[in-house]
Amino acid sequence: MNDNYRTMWKDLGLDLNAHDMLLEVLGKGYTDIYLSQGGRPAGMGYFDFVMSEVHGLRIKELLDEKAAGRKIVGSYCVFVPEEIVLAANATLVGLCSGAEFATDAVEKLLPRNTCALIKSSFGFKLGKVCPFLECADMIVGENTCDGKKKSYEIFNDLVPQLYVMDLPQMKSSAGKALLKSEYDRFKEEMERLTGVTIDADRLKQSIDLVNAKRKAIHRLSVLRKFNPAPISGLDALLANQVSFYDNPARFTESVNKLCDELENRVKDKTGPFPANTPRILISGCPMAVPNWKLPWLIETSGAVIVGEESCVGERGTRNLVNTNGNTVDELMNAITDRYFEIDCAVFTPNPDRLQHILEMKEAYNADGVIHYGLQFCQPYAIESGRVEKTLQAKNVPVLCVETDYSQADAAQLKTRVEAFIEMLK
Ligand code: BJ8
Secondary structure, eight states, X not given: OOHHHHHHHHHTTOOHHHHHHHHHHHXXXXXXXXXXXXXXXXXXXXXXXXXXXXXXXXXXXXXHHHHTTOEXXXXXXXXXXXXXXXXXXXXXXXXXXXXXXXXHHHHHHSOTTSOXXXXXXXXHHHTTOOHHHHHOSEEEEEOOSHHHHHHHHHHTTTSSOEEEEOOOSSOSHHHHHHHHHHHHHHHHHHHHHHOOOOOHHHHXXXXXXXXXXXXXXXXXXXXXXXXXXXXXXXXXXXXXXXXXXXXXXXXXXXHHHHHHXXXXXXXXXXXXXXXXXXXXXXXXXXXXXXXXXXXXXXXXXXXXXXXXXXXXXXXXXXXXXXXXXXXXXXXXXXXXXXXXXXXXXXXXXXXHHHHHHHHHHHHTTOSEEEEEEXXXXXXXXXXXXXXXXXXXXXXXXXXXXXXXXXXXXHHHHHHHHHHHHHHHO
16 A cells, blocks of 8 residues: 555544555455456456545545535535535535444444444544545535434534534425424535535536436446346446545446446447346345445346346436526525435335336346445335235235344345345246
8 A cells, every 4th residue: 555645644643554454445345246257248357446545645635625625515415416516616424334343442332233324434534544535625414314313413522514404304395394404504604614615506417416316326226127237236336436535527437437338338239247147136224335235145046137226326316407497596495396305215105116116126127126224224125015015915025124234144134135146047
């Protein structure tokens, strides 16, 4: 690893020993899972490079942006609109963490029965191992599930600039009005942070940039509908994960290049798995880097993942923002309209999500659905019962699993996954 990076990490206040341990875990996971896959498209080389430089070159780019006066904003949820951040001439990076770290220290602040995603976010801060977190000028929390909402009260004592966005819990007109007013408040906060006034032109440009990114991911998703699937679920998940911290324009270009290659694979009927390999739709909690355990178990058990009903997947990227508006308020309304459609399980009731799972099952020609819940995540655990019933009523095979970030249950999970896939055959 480049020595300059070590100086950079030290200057950011990282604990170099702990950070080395994290990089080792990340590197080993990546080598074992990603680099051991066969039949990968050449276009994944870009994403491999991004992963190898995730704490290196990408952090240097962000620090260079900061040196040039640009602000960095970190977020934990797809409800934080990148369009508003970009329009204020700032950069948004995802901070969700997919690995256990500093668990003892975390459990002094949070109950043990807190979901792994929240614990991991705390662990990355307490363990001083996340350069994205350390270079952020502002961190945005959001009132989604109770775990996140209450933990931000404690997180506020750990980070200098936490801004908490309130979010509705019901898809009512009052809920939408709340979301709009919170986005207006966030816009003002971004203007205060950056000193940039967000006008209609700036907002339109940023909407176009984020729409282009989502369109590229939609294009990738459409290609996964073919049989054989031209790309593994692990690789498609990686592209989705990278979208949270890469430069948006470069990311879009790289996904589109990958799609050009995949279109040829579709024509040639080639892919990493043979035709008629059982096809799985994953549905549930988000999977942040390096949480690849379940997808890896699935794709090493004789199935291919063809879609993710998840915030790191279609729930996070579905729908574009309408660009017809001419005023800031019209465009802010369009942004609100798009984000209000996100069918996170924190909403009550949440029938749209059930409908979307059924639609995705059909659209991606999935043979079965694996519902993935993080242990102690109540919204998705409670909703999994409905998901199961809805799918069973349509004779769609479904398996509900609950897990965390440890490897302790990997063998047991693999047995269940293998039995499910066997049944699909
Ligand atoms: S829009 S899914 S990114 S809140 S797994 S912390 S729900 S206890 S992550 Fe999420 Fe936004 Fe919703 Fe998406 Fe709580 Fe569950 Fe933990 Fe979760």
